Amino acid sequence: xxxxxxxPQALSIQEGENATMNCSYKxxxxxxxxxxxxxxxxxxxxxxxxxxxxxxxxxRLRVTLDTSKKSxxxxxxxxxxxxTASYFCATDATGGYQKVTFGTGTKLQVIP
Amino acid sequence: EAGxxxxxxxxxxxxxxxxxxxxxxxxxxxxxxxxxxxxxxGPKLLIQFQNNGVVDxxxxxxxxxxxxxxxxxxxxxxxxxxxLEDSAVYLCASSTGPQGREEKLFFGSGTQLSVL
Numbered sequence: 001x002x003x004x005x006x007x008p009q010a011l012s013i014q015e016g017e018n019a020t021m022n023c024s025y026k027x028x029x030x031x032x033x034x035x036x037x038x039x040x041x042x043x044x045x046x047x048x049x050x051x052x053x054x055x056x057x058x059x060r061l062r063v064t065l066d067t068s069k070k071s072x073x074x075x076x077x078x079x080x081x082x083x084t085a086s087y088f089c090a091t092d093a094t095g096g097y098q099k100v101t102f103g104t105g106t107k108l109q110v111i112p
Numbered sequence: 113e114a115g116x117x118x119x120x121x122x123x124x125x126x127x128x129x130x131x132x133x134x135x136x137x138x139x140x141x142x143x144x145x146x147x148x149x150x151x152x153x154g155p156k157l158l159i160q161f162q163n164n165g166v167v168d169x170x171x172x173x174x175x176x177x178x179x180x181x182x183x184x185x186x187x188x189x190x191x192x193x194x195x196l197e198d199s200a201v202y203l204c205a206s207s208t209g210p211q212g213r214e215e216k217l218f219f220g221s222g223t224q225l226s227v228l
Contacts, residue, residue, distance in 0.1 A: 004154075030213050031214055033216065033217075035217075041221045042203065042220055043155070043203070043205075043217070045217060050214070088154050088155070092213060097167055097168075098143075098209070099167075099168055100145070101157065102154035102155045104153060104154050105153075
């Protein structure tokens with residue numbers, strides 16, 4: 001089952017614009033991660049935000065987390081054609097061990 | 113540092129046939145995951161190992177899927193017999209584990225399975 005649902009399902013922007021993707025989840029979490037997937041193959045970890053953090057930055061990435069609304073957002077600033085990929089949020093629900101459950105993903109296209 | 117290795121990259125089989133996928137995680141990683149990703153969807157966890165023990169296999173269709181991780185290193189996922197709906201990319205991932213709760217996952221390139 002998918003823990004997270006992402007919105008929008010697909011996003012098309014011009015190079016240089018900002019891209020924002022949202023993730024909503026259902027249960028209490030320890031942390032939330034964002035991953036990127038190119039061409040339907042292996043995923044690459046981008047950033048992790050803990051449940052007691054509200055915002056985190058890494059290069060052109062900015063992630064926010066609102067545990068009261070069970071939602072997170074990923075902002076990519078000054079997008080590049082190389083950012084074209086699918087982006088997934090992944091949650092680690094509270095419990096006895098880490099179990100990483102992925103959302104449905106947002107497909108981002110950056111037009112040069 | 114070598115990444116997660118998976119083989120084969122592609123596999124085409126007829127329904128009711130058997131298939132096996134192999135994964136070698138990053139050296140020293142205690143936790144190994146198998147995910148199934150159907151086209152257009154997010155990865156779904158099939159089974160999670162810590163060393164050679166199963167931590168979670170709640171979403172593994174045990175009537176047809178099996179997995180093992182002998183000696184706590186590489187792992188094999190088998191489907192027998194395959195159904196049309198098993199067509200997907202099978203992703204292996206590993207993390208340092210076993211006690212951490214902020215572990216990022218390292219993924220292999222996956223095996224794309226087509227069942228005809």
